[in-house]
Amino acid sequence: MSEDGVQVECSITVEQLDSAGQTSRRQVLRKASILLGRNEFQDLILRLHDGKVSQSFAAQDFKLFTKFVREGKCTIRLLPSNTQILLSNCPPAQLGAFLKTLTIKHQASRCDRALSQRERLKAGLPRSFEAISPLQHKDIQKVNEQRAQASAAGKLADRTNTAAGRGAQVKRSRDNCGFSPVKANPTKKPVLALPSCKLNKEQAAVLSAVLSGKNVFFTGSAGTGKSFLLKRIIGSLPPKSTFSTASTGVAACHIGGTTLHSFAGIGSGSAPLDQCISLAQRPGVLQHWTSCRHLIIDEVSMVEAHYFDKLESVARSVRRSTEPFGGIQLIVCGDFLQLPPVSKGKDKAQFCFQSRSWRKVMQVNMELSEVRRQTDQSFISLLQAVRVGRARLDLGPREQTGPGAAGTDWTRGRGNGLDPGTRERTGRGNGLDPGPRERTGPGNAGTDWPRERTGPGNAGTDWTRGCGNRLDLGPRERTGPGAAGTDWTRGRGNGLDPGPRERTGPGAAGTDWTRERGNGLDPGTRERTGPGAAGPDWLLALTPLLSPLRVTEDVTSRLMHSAHHSIERDGILATRLCTHKDDVELTNQNKLQQLPGNHGNHTTHLTAPGSHDLRGVREFEALDSDPSLEKTINAHSPVSRLLQLKVGAQVMLTKNLDVARGLVNGARGVVVSFQTEKHGFDEASEFI
């Protein structure tokens, strides 16, 4: 499939309109392509091809209907011939690029003098067609110059009209070059530019592997542009047969898709295969499975191995195909060093690359290595070292004996899996602990915790020493709280904490995963075509990271400094991640208290009518019509029975309510007001 804006593959309908604008003839090409080119006289030509025959249309003068481009649809009305070309099921990114090329090339060629019929006949050139060259800087420049001229001419005309002082409407003079068939007023158009966000080489290689039809898994550390690329991939595939999914609602939301579970319709997948197949054959669900040609799965690190195997078997069965995954092309993305799958019960959840079907299905593994989120190379190296558990703290002897020894012990304890738990943690600095209120420390990664760690035992160095102990653990030792991923999710109150035994947090995950990759789970050398594909190449890329990176004081202080960055969007602050629920609750209480308004509580029963004073804290109590059920519901809900809120409070949804509207588990917002008449939160005005 073409990505250069010259061609689109899609369904095409050609309609011939009569003088009344009614369709007099219609031709449907279900699987076709439209190609932009030039004939022997350099006229713009649209060539349609359905695999057998082609037909050409001159694109001298046309009108575009582009309202549904994002849905992969568009109409080109060719004005002189009264013909309509309706494009549908186009990869939206391809369609957008095609229309941009068509418009700009058309505008750029308006300045060229058109040959008369006589001149054409006299030229006696043989018929030809050549695909147009992709958009270049000179095309853009030409059109921008035309626009500037048209704009200047427009202003001059306006001034002349005003000077005439007649107030009568005078037609704006319009030279040939400035006229745009797409919109009547070219002077209002913004200055054009070539797309600035081009894929880098690695990303382009992944896209081309995807467009070649292979099943592709691509990974990369945080900020390497996985999501950026995924959106581009989605835009390059036909919308009707492409299903975008992710393991979590939040991730699904980012790519405008649904959760993988909702696509598959087999619940948790723990039922026997026959039952799962029946579930997948329900109306509505079966249609997903049968119409899907390309399945995108984002945040695949959270997809559990058994579930992946189940999906693979169900796909073959419902699609009546013996091909892996029933012939569906899989495009899978994620970072196994980030969040692991959720364990249920005592069984340790396995990563999907450990499943039986993974090797059978995945044809290409690729890794993005260029970090696009940051530019500071030393900071990137540090993050990469932390990612694989290879950061070693470089401490001077002085700090090791200082007053922070208590802090050190404490953090060392944590790093070694000896975390004494909440009770013992109050003994942390031997009386130096600033107390629970200030406890916004180590694990509570967030933006401003270092600032709040003001107690003596909380000196930066001590903390970082502790932290260093944590980071310095080899992969094998990484069983303690340092594997923050799981604790973190516990902190979020999402019920994802698999407990200490199932601790398969990022570090641990990465280790197993990298070990597995090196141990033959790799799909083999032939398929290892991508940059950083699994196996030796991939290990080579990691080599600089395998030797521990020294975390010097300079690095430490820069890291500490970065904690003061204020990260905020639309009043919604960056979420602080905590290792323990208690810390979450204390932090939330503190923050709520810091907001203006008194603390005289006003309890609102979520199920009862009535209005309340809106100042100060508002307390919502969850009740159920069946009081006997309340206990069970409360026990299973990640949110406490009583919810205290104030205007200005930062809130996070803990349930997927409406993925399409972005109301997903993890969506954040800020309370802007309380409704006096209604109860509950039926109107979320702002959230991200």
Ligand SMILES: Nc1ncnc2c1ncn2[C@@H]1O[C@H](COP(=O)(O)OP(=O)(O)OP(=O)(O)O)[C@@H](O)[C@H]1O
């Ligand atoms: N080719 C590119 N050109 C310009 N910007 C890019 C490119 N690739 C990525 N970026 C930018 O880099 C940043 C990080 O990208 P993105 O969020 O997709 O990374 P990620 O790998 O998904 O990270 P994470 O694992 O943390 O979700 C984004 O701001 C994105 O717009």
